[in-house]
Amino acid sequence: MIKDSVLIEGLTIITTIGVYDWEKTIKQKLVLDLEMQWDNKPAGLNDDVTFCLDYAKVTSAIENYVKNRQFGLIERVAEDVAQLIINDFFVPRVKIKVSKPSAIPSAKNVAVIIERQR
Ligand SMILES: Nc1nc2c(c(=O)[nH]1)N=C([C@H](O)[C@@H](O)CO)CN2
Numbered sequence: 001m002i003k004d005s006v007l008i009e010g011l012t013i014i015t016t017i018g019v020y021d022w023e024k025t026i027k028q029k030l031v032l033d034l035e036m037q038w039d040n041k042p043a044g045l046n047d048d049v050t051f052c053l054d055y056a057k058v059t060s061a062i063e064n065y066v067k068n069r070q071f072g073l074i075e076r077v078a079e080d081v082a083q084l085i086i087n088d089f090f091v092p093r094v095k096i097k098v099s100k101p102s103a104i105p106s107a108k109n110v111a112v113i114i115e116r117q118r
Contacts, residue, residue, distance in 0.1 A: 002092070004040040006053045009033050013063055016070040017077065017100065024070065028102055030077060032062065036085060037093040058089055074098040075112050082116040093117040 011032040016024060036053060043052035062081055071077050078098045085091045099111040 002037055002039045004038055006036045006038045006040070006055055006058075007034065008036075008055055008059055008062075011059060011062065013066045015067050017072075017074065019072045028100065030066065030074065031099040031101060032066075032077075032081065033097040033099075034058075034062075034081075034085070035095040036089075036091045038091060053089060053091065058085065061085075061088060074100050074110075075114075078112055078114045079116075082114060086116060086118045091118070 011034070013030050013032065014027045015030060016026070017028050017030060018024065036058070038053040040052070043049070061084060065084055066077060066081065069080075071080075075098075078096045081098075082094050082096055085094050093115065094117075095113065095115045097111050097113045099109050101109045103110045
């Protein structure tokens with residue numbers, strides 16, 4: 001059982017997100033927090049980037065995917081990003097929090113959290 005992970009925290013992406021018509025004509029901020037299960041031992045022992053889950057490459061893939069699409073629910077963003085990480089980066093398990101901090105003026109934040117595995 002692998003207990004190691006790679007994190008990406010506070011990843012801010014501006015995109016088209018929301019269920020209402022007025023939201024489909026504007027861009028809003030999402031913030032993603034990710035915990036990706038990964039065995040960090042080979043990378044650590046060899047000090048070799050080829051063994052690691054490269055958080056820079058994962059970040060670029062997520063940014064390119066999310067900012068160039070239109071979504072209704074933040075749940076959909078979470079599901080799509082989970083599948084991208086599992087399928088393209090061979091991550092066995094991922095936990096994702098998607099926040100939409102501007103959604104509810106009287107709330108500091110709203111978010112969903114999902115966990116998915118290959
Ligand atoms: N669980 C969710 N509830 C709501 C969402 C959502 O994405 N997930 N979205 C909206 C609207 O788009 C809202 O953000 C507009 O302020 C409402 N509820």
